[in-house]
Amino acid sequence: MPVSDQAFVTLATNDMYCQGALVLGQSLRNHRTTRKLVVLITPQVSRLLRVILSRLFDEVIEVDLTDSADYIHLAFLKRPELGVTLTKLHCWTLTHYSKCVFLDADTLVLSNVDELFARTELSAAPDPGWPDCFNSGVFVFRPSLETHGLLLQHAADHGSFDGADQGLLNSFFSSWSTADIHKHLPFIYNLSSNTAYTYSPAFKQFGSSAKVVHFLGSAKPWNYKYNPQTGSVLDQGSGSVSQHQTSFLNLWWRVYHRSILPLYERIGHEEVHASPGHTTCLTGGGVPCANSAPTADGMCADSTPGAREPCANSPEGSRQPWPAEDPLERTMVVEESCASPGARHSEDPPADKAEGGPREEPLEASPERPVDATRDPSPPDALEVDLAISVSEISIEEKVKVLSPEEQRRKWEEGRIDYMGKDAFARIQEKLDRFLQ
Ligand SMILES: O=c1ccn([C@@H]2O[C@H](COP(=O)(O)OP(=O)(O)O[C@H]3O[C@H](CO)[C@@H](O)[C@H](O)[C@H]3O)[C@@H](O)[C@H]2O)c(=O)[nH]1
Numbered sequence: 025m026p027v028s029d030q031a032f033v034t035l036a037t038n039d040m041y042c043q044g045a046l047v048l049g050q051s052l053r054n055h056r057t058t059r060k061l062v063v064l065i066t067p068q069v070s071r072l073l074r075v076i077l078s079r080l081f082d083e084v085i086e087v088d089l090t091d092s093a094d095y096i097h098l099a100f101l102k103r104p105e106l107g108v109t110l111t112k113l114h115c116w117t118l119t120h121y122s123k124c125v126f127l128d129a130d131t132l133v134l135s136n137v138d139e140l141f142a143r144t145e146l147s148a149a150p151d152p153g154w155p156d157c158f159n160s161g162v163f164v165f166r167p168s169l170e171t172h173g174l175l176l177q178h179a180a181d182h183g184s185f186d187g188a189d190q191g192l193l194n195s196f197f198s199s200w201s202t203a204d205i206h207k208h209l210p211f212i213y214n215l216s217s218n219t220a221y222t223y224s225p226a227f228k229q230f231g232s233s234a235k236v237v238h239f240l241g242s243a244k245p246w247n248y249k250y251n252p253q254t255g256s257v258l259d260q261g262s263g264s265v266s267q268h269q270t271s272f273l274n275l276w277w278r279v280y281h282r283s284i285l286p287l288y289e290r291i292g293h294e295e296v297h298a299s300p301g302h303t304t305c306l307t308g309g310g311v312p313c314a315n316s317a318p319t320a321d322g323m324c325a326d327s328t329p330g331a332r333e334p335c336a337n338s339p340e341g342s343r344q345p346w347p348a349e350d351p352l353e354r355t356m357v358v359e360e361s362c363a364s365p366g367a368r369h370s371e372d373p374p375a376d377k378a379e380g381g382p383r384e385e386p387l388e389a390s391p392e393r394p395v396d397a398t399r400d401p402s403p404p405d406a407l408e409v410d411l412a413i414s415v416s417e418i419s420i421e422e423k424v425k426v427l428s429p430e431e432q433r434r435k436w437e438e439g440r441i442d443y444m445g446k447d448a449f450a451r452i453q454e455k456l457d458r459f460l461q
Pocket residue numbers: 034035036037038041108112127128129130131159160161162186188189190191239240241242
């Protein structure tokens with residue numbers, strides 16, 4: 025029976041993390057969750073991704089910190105690194121749900137985990153690096169404006185010992201490690217795929233029971249290239265990826281290839297442009313997720329540890345929403361339909377790859393320009409990812425966006441400020457110091 029007042033919640037502040045959110049949402053559908061699916065996004069997420077997310081999630085909710093209370097501004101200005109952290113905390117504002125489970129966008133569900141809703145706030149699994157702390161990639165919580173306010177106040181007053189949400193949440197819910205063992209989720213609900221294997225015998229013993237895998241750390245599944253013919257990620261040459269990690273990465277990509285890419289195919293440009301630019305919340309009412317996405321990826325056919333729940337449908341099952349085609353043909357369709365948002369042929373000259381660090385563009389806007397809390401949060405049109413698709417290789421790449429000084433100024437004026445990068449307070453300070461010398 026569907027439970028409409030409980031939800032799985034994730035967060036994606038840009039188009040890259042949206043790829044993770046999509047695979048996560050699909051994996052929850054594949055395993056027939058009875059709870060709602062919610063994704064929180066920020067204004068940076070492109071229109072196309074909003075539409076695609078709305079195919080899979082029941083609610084796509086834009087959160088915009090600049091619209092919130094003054095102490096958020098304060099926390100931002102003093103601690104720009106808290107940006108993503110404070111965005112995650114927005115999940116406590118979802119008070120139309122009585123209980124939620126937050127899952128990072130870099131997690132993948134391997135079996136039905138609806139039983140997590142039997143737990144109470146704040147339940148989480150130990151962090152593999154420091155097991156007296158919980159990892160904040162998977163946690164059970166109860167939405168409450170009061171708790172949200174207290175968390176923000178805590179952020180403004182004390183910051184976070186790791187500069188992000190995990191440190192903040194651990195110091196706020198500081199009794200987690202001692203007070204109630206029921207709040208310790210078993211590690212199989214947040215298996216860190218790249219660190220767990222230092223204790224290989226335990227993985228051998230318990231790994232096949234894993235229910236949620238977490239691609240914690242800097243190398244995310246979408247940073248890898250995937251060969252759809254072999255069904256495996258390409259060796260990036262580092263040689264450091266364990267066999268377990270590889271099988272989870274392959275699983276992530278299988279879901280992406282079989283179920284997410286077809287969503288891009290099916291979205292026409294008209295629909296994207298027709299989507300209301302000023303809407304702050306898109307709901308997935310148009311296409312019932314139950315018919316489109318679930319069980320289409322054939323995940324359960326995979327022998328990856330943990331993917332042991334039997335699927336009702338075979339990978340090429342009758343509910344598959346697109347015709348089973350020659351892989352080459354399907355690839356071509358993807359390329360054509362995605363061409364304008366950013367897909368390119370792999371033979372094309374490669375686009376420059378963003379390095380992920382702060383952009384080095386000079387800051388033109390003056391720092392005294394206030395953040396306009398009443399601004400119109402209309403989303404940018406530009407897709408921030410490139411899907412490079414060929415018969416033997418798929419990759420998702422971040423687009424390098426070199427903004428003109430005018431575009432930068434406009435972004436700043438619209439309140440779309442890169443707190444983590446070039447508009448970080450430290451950088452503004454540097455500029456001021458240079459100017460005042
Ligand atoms: O640019 C970003 C960065 C993060 N996120 C969201 O925030 C989550 C956390 O970031 P992630 O890159 O997954 O961090 P981890 O590598 O998992 O690192 C750890 O440290 C983070 C900061 O404390 C915690 O949020 C994580 O739960 C914890 O596992 C992501 O999954 C997304 O949902 C974005 O939407 N955009």
